[in-house]
């Protein structure tokens with residue numbers, strides 16, 4: 135497939151310094167990809183004038199303070215073009231955010247780091263990683279996610295403005311810019327996100343679509359023939375066109391239209407030619423995803439009027455140009471903002487105090503006291519119900535703890551009465567309605583978390599798979615998004631196998647850095663939220679039942695505070711001899727969620743036969759795995775190999791805790807449609823089955 139060869143890559147309407155800056159971005163990208171012997175040079179080369187125009191003329195960003203809360207956000211959704219972003223961060227002189235708000239002095243991306251693009255010790259990873267490098271707003275690479283995240287950032291901007299702006303004091307009014315590609319446009323999550331953004335009329339959001347008609351397999355007409363502009367108009371967006379990515383004046387006009395638009399998000403569709411300027415070998419489109427090779431690089435540099443043998447050349451005028459434009463504008467804006475915040479403290483003390491609390495990054499004092507303690511109740515309540523109560527209580531205590539569901543608030547119990555709906559024109563509400571767009575919801579929540587909020591999002595647990603790619607990025611980026619996932623097993627009953635999660639627990643537990651909780655009763659739910667809210671840098675999945683779970687009498691059982699350690703002894707075996715402390719049990723029964731109750735019943739049956747069974751509640755594997763060996767040994771003594779685990783899910787992974795000898799009582803197939811009690815019986819998930827498994831493991835007497 136031939137990529138059209140292009141004339142010398144001049145920016146139209148630009149000045150010499152503009153051209154120099156654009157060519158510096160291009161040559162840095164080419165050289166870095168060449169040195170790495172991998173990466174995508176073509177897109178950074180083609181988009182250099184577009185990105186330069188955004189940064190030079192529009193982005194409100196102080197390179198000295200990359201964490202300034204009211205900075206404009208720039209998201210590179212086509213993360214494969216990462217060298218574009220690294221070049222910009224370097225040339226704009228963005229500093230590395232100081233630890234704990236300290237002064238930022240070091241460059242976020244030095245030239246040395248660019249020379250080590252894609253190497254193990256470089257901040258210039260293959261794809262941009264937010265937690266690794268200042269100036270990167272979000273981790274991108276999986277196409278579509280940056281678009282999804284940006285909608286959350288724009289939503290957060292609206293919510294923050296509603297809460298913290300007071301007359302004469304605009305504390306939040308940042309815009310979010312996104313560069314995205316054909317792949318982004320093809321991905322479903324982008325459509326979900328664009329649909330939400332159009333509905334919410336997020337006029338503070340601007341996507342710039344690199345319409346270069348090429349993806350990896352070749353020209354886009356192989357698989358993509360829709361009218362993107364018409365689609366976005368239908369979604370309620372303003373659509374602008376720029377006929378040539380090199381036409382910086384046209385780009386500027388389009389972005390001015392975005393700035394003037396008050397009622398809709400904007401899509402700017404920019405035509406570009408990948409690798410623009412690089413002379414092409416006939417029949418090759420290698421610049422798409424591979425280094426250009428020395429000959430092609432030389433040719434390109436020649437066409438730019440660049441010293442052909444120079445590598446990683448940064449003419450000093452270029453950083454100066456960024457400093458004079460974006461740098462000065464950003465610094466002025468940030469200083470004015472600091473004054474605004476100071477002035478607000480004089481006239482609106484309550485808002486100012488609330489703002490200071492939000493900006494501190496700490497939770498408001500007293501948040502822990504808000505968490506309810508549930509009374510003993512044999513009938514009990516579904517953990518989705520106790521979760522709803524905890525969410526409501528926390529919502530009153532932590533203003534920026536907010537969220538919603540993918541059209542399942544009544545089932546997931548996530549609606550907070552009196553907190554208002556977040557919707558077009560009513561951005562102060564704290565009940566978010568994501569519509570039936572699970573993937574878009576989770577991706578937006580990542581953007582909200584990156585904007586300082588503590589978002590939760592909810593759906594049925596089985597639809598974990600619909601949002602998994604965004605969940606994975608919550609984990610990679612250390613984002614404290616809380617996934618409230620209810621209807622956690624065959625216990626949901628009549629809706630049948632399409633709605634009954636089986637392998638979802640194993641799949642979620644396999645994600646590094648993600649804590650998966652399956653609490654056994656209302657007080658374990660409370661303790662789960664205590665752990666999860668208390669730490670903002672890790673996502674959590676909270677898996678909750680549809681059916682009632684008895685609220686255990688903690689006077690007779692281990693304290694629910696044990697949730698913080700992942701697993702704890704809920705009920706120990708009775709003393710070996712009358713009057714002595716409980717010793718090593720004969721067997722251990724481990725359960726999570728609704729099956730903990732079955733383990734307790736099984737232990738009673740065994741006790742009646744003189745078998746000393748310990749019951750362990752294990753709501754969170756990875757927290758338990760983090761405990762020291764002594765604690766782990768105190769809960770699961772090595773000497774006791776007679777172990778039975780019970781969970782109404784597939785047993786994948788349980789051998790980690792029950793060992794080779796252990797038995798698992800659970801699911802080995804998809805579920806079925808029927809009332810929950812009938813299903814538990816049908817699939818053999820009963821106290822008797824647990825007791826039988828335990829008996830089989832004990833030495834014959």
Ligand SMILES: Cc1ncc(C[n+]2csc(CCOP(=O)(O)OP(=O)(O)O)c2C)c(N)n1
Pocket residue numbers: 177212214215275276277278315316317318321346348349350408422
């Ligand atoms: C979800 C996802 N699927 C597949 C890929 C692999 N991939 C990387 S770039 C690319 C296509 C690139 O085409 P386009 O999005 O048009 O970007 P361009 O090359 O034009 O910059 C693909 C399929 C990916 N990064 N993310």
Ligand SMILES: [Mg+2]
Pocket residue numbers: 315316317344345346347348349
């Ligand atoms: Mg493309």
